Amino acid sequence: MLSVTIQKRLPDFLLDVSFSTGQEIVVLFGPSGSGKTTILNCIAGLVHPDEGEIVLNGRTFYRQGQKPLPVQKRNVGYLFQEYALFPHMTVGQNIRYGLKTGNALHLEPLLSTVGIVHLLEKYPHQLSGGQKQRVALVRALATEPDLLLLDEPLSALDADTRRQCQDELLRLHDMWRIPFLLVTHDREEAERLGDTILLLENGNLVDGDKPKSHTTTSSS
Template identity: 80%
Template sequence: MLTVSIQKRLPDFLLDVSFSVQKEIVVLFGPSGSGKTTILNSIAGLIHPDAGRITLGEQTFYEQGDKPLPVQKRKIGYVFQDYALFPHLTVAQNIRYGLKPGHGLGLETLLNTVGIDHLLEKYPHQLSGGQKQRVALVRALATEPDILLLDEPLSALDADTRRQCQDELLRLHAMWSIPFLLVTHDRHEAEKLADVILNIEDGRIKESRAATSISR
């Protein structure tokens, strides 16, 4: 289980949130600038809260007064909004970048699941938006993380590709059975993907609720 209870002073407000995530998809929903990405970055260790605590299972990522756990020691997969693919590396090289020996043993199955095994020798500029999103997903999961963070990973895609990728996210979550924490400001996407929706405004959780049932 991921547990988050943090405070972080931002330019326009104080981010102050507390929540937990089990092996489910939790969506951080709300307008741009409400603190959603700051929450993801705090969990990943890219920034540090001013106060509070973040734990994943028995591991403490951050606790006020202690030295934060380094990014490389947190078993986290992160899919950024712009995908953050290395333009000078092929798809295969992007996926394998940073993998430690023994990791990525299920890579072939993962590649087949998302249908990008035929793209391994291509470069990012040769890929469509949907293909880049799939590569970023595979790269994040190839490290066998204990949690997957996704920062508006589908926002730049056309409607048809977006629906396809939503379905793939649901399939991957069923396969991996780890917490997924996803940021979006698209209400329909939140309802389709989430087990739980945290509605965030001005750095506070205004509402926490189970998602309305939508056919997956």
């Protein structure tokens, strides 16, 4: 269970949100500049709220008046919009970065699910946008996080690749069964991926709904 209560003063408004989720996909949906990425960064520990509390599975990440839990102790996966792959490392090295020795048995089903086994010896500059997204997703899950944060990870992809990657996200969520918190400003994507959609405007949650059941299509 993830429980989030955040108040943080931003240049144009006060970010003031409160929500909780279990093992589901929660979509933060809204226009650019509404505070979505700041929420992810607060959960990850990259920035800290001014007030509030963030708790995951009974572990306190942040509570006003206490020292925040360091980023490296939160066990949170983060998939950035730019993917942030190391250019001097192969795909295999990127994925295994940060893994403890002998802790890679779970990688095979991940690699098979997203279809990148044949890319392990290639470098990021040799990959398409969709391939980079898949590598970054596997790397984020390779450390077996308790929570996965995704900041508009599909926004740079063409329509067909984007839909294939949406299908893969849904399949990986079914495998992993941890909370996924995904930021998007695409309504169709929000409805397709989200178990719950939280609409954010100027730092406030103004609506929330549960879209219809997920449907996936086979990837080509």
